[in-house]
Amino acid sequence: MQRLKKSRAPKQHLRNRGVRRYVRIVGDSHIEVDEAKIKAAKAWDGLRDVVTNLKGVSVSEIFNHDQQLW
Numbered sequence: 136m137q138r139l140k141k142s143r144a145p146k147q148h149l150r151n152r153g154v155r156r157y158v159r160i161v162g163d164s165h166i167e168v169d170e171a172k173i174k175a176a177k178a179w180d181g182l183r184d185v186v187t188n189l190k191g192v193s194v195s196e197i198f199n200h201d202q203q204l205w
Contacts (some may be wrong), residue, residue: 159169
């Protein structure tokens with residue numbers, strides 16, 4: 136806690152980058168969860184994209200092939 140109070144960048148003391156993405160610093164060293172960032176990230180949950188150079192192949196075939204890779 137002492138390091139956190141003395142630090143100029145308290146977020147750097149959080150090891151998990153996924154966690155750092157969704158927190159904010161209030162005052163000198165108080166860390167809070169940023170609900171707005173979590174809400175914005177939820178809009179992207181479940182979405183994915185696939186980039187391919189295949190021509191003449193249906194979208195469903197491409198997605199089926201991609202699912203088999205994982």
